[in-house]
Amino acid sequence: METVILVIGVIGTISLMLFMSNQWLGYGKGNIVMTLDEHYTNLNEYVPAILTKLYEDGKSAHYLGDRKFEVNGKRYVLVERTVPIGRVPTQQTVLMPDKK
Known part of the structure; x- marks a missing residue:
């Protein structure tokens, strides 16, 4: 037992x-998770890279400001994380549904 x-x-x-x-x-x-080719520290470079990736994935998207996006008519908030992938620290982009 x-x-x-x-x-x-x-x-x-x-x-x-x-x-x-x-x-x-x-x-x-409901999250949109992306791993981009480069590591971005500047939001002015990061946002266009996110939008490009979303467009490549066939999604309609635009940046609303203050780390908020609208993707296919739904609002999302940008959360970035650094996670180990194969022991290499990698920046992961997560768009979480905006609860407001």
Whole structure:
């Protein structure tokens, strides 16, 4: 009986860790996740790169200002993260639905 409880606990912990890592990486419901070719520190260069990527993906998009975008008629907020991909720090662009 103790072994069953231990196995269930381990499986539950692993499942929770996978779920939280997906949320941390931005793969939540309704998010648009992109990894661009370059790392951008200047918003004046970053925004056109995001818009170009969205256009390439066949989406209608424009920048509203203050890190907010409108993509296919829905409003999104820009959140950027640096995540390790293959042990290399990579800038990940996440557009999260605007809750306002």
